[in-house]
Amino acid sequence: MKQRLGLAIVLFxxxxxxxxxxxxxxxxxxxxxxxxxxxxxxxxDDDAAQSTSALVTSNNDVYLSNVGxxxxxxxxxxxxxDSQYSDMYINGVQFNDAETGRFSxxxxxxxxxxxxxxxxxxxxxxxxxxxxxxxxxxxxxxxxSQYAAGSKLTLSGSNRNYILRGMYTYSTGxxxxxxAFTGSLGYRWGNEGNIEGIKYNSFSYFxxxxxxxxxxxxxxxxxxxxxxxxGQQMAATEEAYYLANSHYYNPNWGYQNGEKRNAxxxxxxxxxxxxxxxxxxxxxxxxxxxxxxxYSNYGKxxxxxxxxxxxxxxxxxxxxxxxxxxxxESVPTADELQQFNEVTDNWKNNKAYRQLDxxxxxxxxxxxxxLGKETLYYVEERHDDQLAFNLSSVFNHQWNEHxxxxxxxxxxxxxxxxxxxxxxxxxxxxxxxxxxxxxxxHGASSSMVQNDLDNPNRRIGEGDKFGYDYNIYVNKQSxxxxxxxxxxxxxxx
Numbered sequence: 476m477k478q479r480l481g482l483a484i485v486l487f488x489x490x491x492x493x494x495x496x497x498x499x500x501x502x503x504x505x506x507x508x509x510x511x512x513x514x515x516x517x518x519x520d521d522d523a524a525q526s527t528s529a530l531v532t533s534n535n536d537v538y539l540s541n542v543g544x545x546x547x548x549x550x551x552x553x554x555x556x557d558s559q560y561s562d563m564y565i566n567g568v569q570f571n572d573a574e575t576g577r578f579s580x581x582x583x584x585x586x587x588x589x590x591x592x593x594x595x596x597x598x599x600x601x602x603x604x605x606x607x608x609x610x611x612x613x614x615x616x617x618x619x620s621q622y623a624a625g626s627k628l629t630l631s632g633s634n635r636n637y638i639l640r641g642m643y644t645y646s647t648g649x650x651x652x653x654x655a656f657t658g659s660l661g662y663r664w665g666n667e668g669n670i671e672g673i674k675y676n677s678f679s680y681f682x683x684x685x686x687x688x689x690x691x692x693x694x695x696x697x698x699x700x701x702x703x704x705x706g707q708q709m710a711a712t713e714e715a716y717y718l719a720n721s722h723y724y725n726p727n728w729g730y731q732n733g734e735k736r737n738a739x740x741x742x743x744x745x746x747x748x749x750x751x752x753x754x755x756x757x758x759x760x761x762x763x764x765x766x767x768x769x770y771s772n773y774g775k776x777x778x779x780x781x782x783x784x785x786x787x788x789x790x791x792x793x794x795x796x797x798x799x800x801x802x803x804e805s806v807p808t809a810d811e812l813q814q815f816n817e818v819t820d821n822w823k824n825n826k827a828y829r830q831l832d833x834x835x836x837x838x839x840x841x842x843x844x845x846l847g848k849e850t851l852y853y854v855e856e857r858h859d860d861q862l863a864f865n866l867s868s869v870f871n872h873q874w875n876e877h878x879x880x881x882x883x884x885x886x887x888x889x890x891x892x893x894x895x896x897x898x899x900x901x902x903x904x905x906x907x908x909x910x911x912x913x914x915x916x917h918g919a920s921s922s923m924v925q926n927d928l929d930n931p932n933r934r935i936g937e938g939d940k941f942g943y944d945y946n947i948y949v950n951k952q953s954x955x956x957x958x959x960x961x962x963x964x965x966x967x968x
Contacts, residue, residue, distance in 0.1 A: 561610035566617050566697065566749045568767035568865045569605070573889035573949040582745050582769075583615075584701045585661035585679030588627055588644040592616040603871050603881060604763075606955040617697040617749065619655040619683035624648025636705065637665035637675040649687060657683040672728025672737050672830075673706035693753045700746040706737040707775070714797055715790045718822035719829055726790040729831025736833055738778040738854060745771040764868040771861040776854050776898050778831070781911035784851035787836060789829050796822070833901075840903040849911075850903025855942070860892040877961040884954045891947035894940045908933040908941040 559576030562569055571578050583590050593615045599607035604614045624646055631640040646657040658681065665675035678701070685695035708725045716722050728737040751765040780787060792798050799815045800807045807815065821828040836852040843851050869883040900906060909924045909932065917923040925931045926942055935941045 556610040558610070560608055562605060562608045562612040564604055564612065564614040565747075565767065566695070566751045567604050567614065567763050567765045567869055568749055568867045569885065569887070570747075570767070570769070570865075572861070573863060573887055573951065574861075574891050574947060579745070579771075581701060581703060581743050582747065583699070584703065585640070585642065585663055585677055586659055586681050586699060586701070587661075588629070588642060589617070589657070589659040589681040589683075589699070590615050592621055601881075601957060601959045604869060604883075606883070606953075606957060617681075617683050617699075618693075618695045618751065618753075619646070619657040619685040619697070620649045620687060620693070620695070622646035622648065622655070622657045622683075633665075634669055636668045636673070637663040637677070638668065639664050649685075653687040655683075655685045655687070657681070667735075670708050670723050670725050672725045672735050673708060674737070675703075675705045677701060677703040677705070691755045695751045695753070696748070697751075698746070698748040700744060702744040704740060704742050707739040707741060709739065711790050712792075712795070714795055715822075715829070718796070718819065720823070724829070726788060726830065729789070729833050730827055731833035736831075738776065738831060740776045742774045742776075742856075743772070745769055745773075759873040761871045762868065763871075765866075767863075767865040767867075769861065769863045769865075771863070772858075773860060774856045774858045774896075776856045778852065779855045780852045781849060782915050783849070783911070784839070787831065787852060789831055794818075837902045840901050844902070844904050848905070850900050850906045852901050853897060853903060853906065854899040854901065855895050856898040858892065858894050858896065861889060862892070863887065863889040878958070880956060880958040882954075882956045885952070887949070887951040889949040891949065893947065894944035895942040896940050897935050897937050900937055906935045906941075908935050 558578065559571070561578070563571055563578035570582065593613055594602065594604070595611065595613045596602045596605075596607065597611050598609050600611075602612070602614075605612050625648075626643070626645040629640070629642040632638065633640065640661070640663045642659065642661040644657070644659040647655055649655045659679075660681075661677075661679040663675060663677040663679075665673075667674060679699070680701075681697070681699040683695065683697040685693060687693040707727060709727045711719075711724055711726055715726065716724050727739045728735050730736070747767065747769040749765055749767045751763065754762040754764070756762060778787060786793070788794075796815050796819045799818065800811045839851050843849065864887070866886045867883065868885075869881065871879070871881050873879045897906065908926045908930070909919075910926060913921075913924040922928065922931075927933060927944075933941075
């Protein structure tokens with residue numbers, strides 16, 4: 476009896492501590508639910524696979540709060556929608572790509588602390604910055620006066636795309652003279668991550684300034700950018716993965732003068748700036764007007780070759796053992812079997828064999844130079860650049876205790892510039908801007924082989940544009956109104 480009584484007393488004493496701990500965990504979950512971007516999103520990939528989960532969900536929605544917390548390290552999609560159905564705003568200005576509809580997380584990569592102040596909503600939830608979207612929306616607040624005064628230094632290590640990361644953020648907070656300043660610097664570096672041949676080098680900066688004139692007016696300016704250079708991995712066949720004995724096999728790189736060189740390098744820099752005017756008309760009405768500017772320089776290099784050259788890719792199907800004979804349905808000859816075993820042995824035991832042979836590419840071009848022929852191999856850089864301007868104005872009115880509405884207008888104009896340029900002739904001297912593969916089908920004298928009919932047979936040097944060069948213009952205007960009553964009902968137009 477005494478033992479039971481003692482146990483009951485101990486449990487009674489521990490209950491408050493257990494409850495407090497559980498409550499702290501719950502609070503942490505709620506705080507983190509509308510919180511952060513995952514590193515998978517900040518990898519800056521421009522594909523459609525970018526997730527929208529950590530696009531910051533709303534604390535008010537039980538489901539979104541929980542999946543946002545539990546699945547943020549993974550690729551959770553709200554309602555399964557593609558990321559183009561989720562809107563990203565910065566200081567009230569939408570920054571989704573006007574051509575693809577998706578937000579490029581490379582725009583804010585390495586600025587984790589500077590982009591920590593944000594508001595997230597679920598699909599079409601009532602808010603104070605946008606009409607909404609079926610995949611939800613997020614607004615990042617970069618107003619300098621909204622940062623707590625102080626400084627923060629972060630040092631991190633990783634075994635993924637980069638190895639080391641350092642960030643430093645400093646904010647004055649709102650000073651007595653009405654000014655506020657915030658700055659952030661970051662650097663991420665990796666000579667080689669978990670995938671061989673991939674390097675990572677990224678610098679990031681942010682500077683925000685705001686002047687609060689009085690209780691009604693404030694003007695803020697924010698500018699940031701993340702110049703980044705990173706190597707890429709290319710998918711390979713299951714046969715190549717098996718022969719290399721690794722699913723991290725990357726055929727994009729090879730040795731040049733004993734050093735690893737990747738043929739596919741992404742170079743990205745998107746300097747951006749936003750100016751915002753916050754006008755508090757009275758206790759019930761507020762007007763926020765923002766103008767945003769972005770210039771995106773995005774280039775991806777790739778190995779190219781003309782129609783007279785052999786495919787240089789190490790995992791080209793004719794360089795694999797399976798191209799020699801069908802191991803399932805045919806009986807090989809002695810020569811085929813010997814060749815099969817030699818290729819298999821080279822793939823498994825000779826690392827250089829299953830990677831790009833840069834020295835051979837340079838040698839082939841030098842041979843072509845000596846004969847006065849066209850360059851056989853080269854490295855091109857494919858650009859998808861953009862110049863974008865956005866203007867947004869949002870009016871909030873708390874009509875009375877029971878009713879409120881929000882109205883907004885937005886204007887976007889974007890110029891997309893898409894072209895290729897010659898990055899490296901790999902020792903070659905002569906290259907003509909024609910479709911080398913079309914020459915085989917139509918003949919060298921046909922106009923069908925010309926990439927530029929205005930400048931036929933144009934000679935190309937390093938840094939010159941070739942292949943294609945076109946612009947896409949996108950102009951968008953929108954206006955919307957949302958009304959909400961105290962019973963939770965709303966009208967959207």
